Each structure stands twice: as structure tokens, then as C-alpha cells.
Amino acid sequence: MFTFGDSYIDTGNFVIMAANPAMPVWQDKPPYGMTFFGHPAGRISDGRVIVDFIAEQFGLPLLRASLQNSSDVSKGVNFAVGGATAIDVGFYERSKLVQFQLLNNSLNVQLGWFEELKPSICNTTKECRDRFSKALFFVGELGVNDYSVVWNAGKTEDQVKPHVPKVVQKIAMAVERLIKEGAVYVVVPGNPPYGCSPTMLTLRSSLNRTKNYDRIGCLNDVNRVARRHNSLLRVAIGALRVKYPRTTIIFADFYHPIISILQNPSRFGVTGPDTLRACCGGGGKYNWNTSAVCGMPGVTAYKDPSAFINWDGVHYTEATYRYIAKGWLYGPFADPPILKCRSPLI
Secondary structure, eight states: EEOOOOOTTSSSSHHHTTTTTTSSSSSSSTTTTTTTTTSOOOOOSSOOOOHHHHHHTTTTHHHHHHOOSSSSOOOOOEEEOOTTOSHHHHHHHTTSSSSOOOOOOHHHHHHHHHHHHHHHHHHHHHHHHHHHHHEEEOOOOOOOHHHHHHHHHTOOOOHHHHHHHHHHHHHHHHHHHHHHHTOOOEEEEEEOOOSSHHHHHHTTTOOOSSGGOOOOOHHHHHHHHHHHHHHHHHHHHHHHHHHOOTSSEEEEEHHHHHHHHHHHHGTTOOOSOOTTTTTSSOTTTTOTTTSSOOTTTTTTTOGGGGSSSSSSSSSSHHHHOOOOOHHHHHHHSEOOOOOGGGOTTO
């Protein structure tokens, strides 16, 4: 397995890349990792993330983060980084959408790391194509951070929407680039319903008019952008399937698994005080605020993360990731389900 994306599938690159004594990283502090590993393990969750469950399904070891510089890359590598964007970060800095320097961890950068690592994986073009034809690639999730940058700059839905085709194009270009390298099985996850995240709900709490929220309590405008992204991404995948008929490109639905839990929480064992609250946080309506984020001294988590959908305001609990992984492997949340593909992995 070779994976590219952001914090939803990162297995350690962010905490390595962002380590800075002047600006502490909280994601490598307890209670991160409390559920499965018993200690912080690079995942921005209480335990395993989606690609961990996928790796376990195929009998592969949990993927190492590429920045760990492991000598053993024979079973795959994870290039995903928390905060990664599909569009190069320079675009957002030049556009003055951020007032600080972003980590240089965009999709293009991750693809560059992949190219640098290729000599450790294979020696000739033929050998590389053979190895990659038997691998499972993940490109995404990507896009949430691109749109968050624009939302957090105080922009409106009409100002965020024009970025969607550009983001989708970058993802499609990355998929095509990997296909040309020899990839035959590629999973492309869409966006989750980010309008249901404690972070966005808190930051946009001034939008207190009823029409801004759906019946679950999520932000309509943010989720409309996510659905627009997913719709265009499906179209782009369809075009790539026509162009490369011998390649299996799987659209992995990240949106509807979350919505299905939110709509019927008790069925999934979600019994927290509010389905939209974070498990780990510093208080407030959604248990998230900028001055007391998960991992900071004194910030605690509820004892049973599996009773929550959201872990720290942005990311999901291991229990949620397990449910999503199962839906991608067996259906109904993947088109086609990973385990129904005619893959040499199976």
C-alpha cells in the first residue's frame, strides 16, 4: 500500500514535520493513541486510522510514515501529512488567504517523496510497474484543508466554491500520474461532512440563524461545498476510468458514513452527551476551543472514545474510522468496494 493524503490517514508524518520547540505539537501527546496503542503513535486520533484497518485486512503491517526513513519499504509507505492541501501551499500564501507560513506538505510534495523513494522499492521501469501493479494506492482524502483555509479567511460559500474544480483537478492529475507509474488499483476518497465538525461549528458560531444549519445541526454551506467536491470528483474518476479501462479506480465515500452515524447514533453505540461534540477537548458547546485543544496540558478526553464520532474537533475516533474502513472494503461506501475488485492483493 502507498498512501497520499492528509491527517485522516497520516500515520506520523505531521508530528515529525511540524516538530518545533518554539511551537509545540500537541498531537504527539496523550491522550492521542489511548485506545489501541496506549500512547501517541503518530495518528491524529485515539487509535488506528482508516488505512490501518485496510492494511490489517490484507495482512500488511501498519504503514510507516515516509519521514521516519525506514529501511523496510517493501510492504508500502504512508506519505500523507496532517494539514496537507491538494493545491500547492504557495498559492494560499500568495493569495493572502493565510497570514502565516504553511507546512510544505501538499500533494505535489508527497508525490515528490514517492519519486525519491522509488529506488528503494524497485530498480528498473519494468520492475517498478510490476510492483506498483500489485499495490493498492490511496490518493486522499484531500480538499478539506484547501477549503478550510478559505473558510477560515472569512470567505463565503460563493467564494469557496470556485476552488473546488481546481482541487479536484489536482487530485485527478495525481491519480493519472500514479497510473502512468504502473498503479492499477487506486482508491480516491471524497470529503467528509466538514460542516459537522466541532471546529467549524465553533469557528462559525456567529451564524446563529436556523437556515444555516441542517436538521442534524451541521452547517449547510460547508457541507454543500463538500458535496460539490464529491460530485466533481466522481465525474473526474469517471473520465479516468474511460481513459484507463484496465485500471480500477475506486471512489471511497467519506461523507455518507459520517452522516449515517449522526442520523442514528445509538445504532452505532454513539452515546456521548451530544453527537456533534468532540471526545477530547477543552469545553464549550462542541467541546473544542482554540486555547484548549486536545493534547494540551489539562485537556482531557472522555473515558470511552467509541461513544463519540469525533475525536478532537477535526478528526474522528478509531471506532468511526473502523466503520468507514469496513464500508470501503465491503460496501456500501465505495464504488466499487475494495474487496470486490479483481485484485492480486486478494
